Amino acid sequence: MIELVKVSENISRSFNGKEMVETLQSVNYRIMENGAEKGHVTVGQGSFNMNVYSMTSTVEETRLLVEKMFSALSDGNDE
Numbered sequence: 001m002i003e004l005v006k007v008s009e010n011i012s013r014s015f016n017g018k019e020m021v022e023t024l025q026s027v028n029y030r031i032m033e034n035g036a037e038k039g040h041v042t043v044g045q046g047s048f049n050m051n052v053y054s055m056t057s058t059v060e061e062t063r064l065l066v067e068k069m070f071s072a073l074s075d076g077n078d079e
Helices: 059-075
Strands: 002-015 020-033 036-044 047-052
Touching: 002 036
Parallel strands: none
Antiparallel strands: 002 020, 020 036, 036 047
16 A cells, blocks of 8 residues: 655745734655655645655556556545
8 A cells, every 4th residue: 555654844934914824835745655665745836746766566557556646636536
């Protein structure tokens, strides 16, 4: 099973003259599979950057995994 483990968050603080306003800019995660780190992903406002390494799958198996991931994201499913 692949899971994301939160490592850090980047938050900006601004002041609107009366109060402080915090905005979450991005979150950094480790990509873990069965206890082993397989990469990392940064999720930002309207974007993400993913780097995966240490996979033992073929190109076709990796392509299918990526398609499954995007399908799950589109469906709102988190398998």
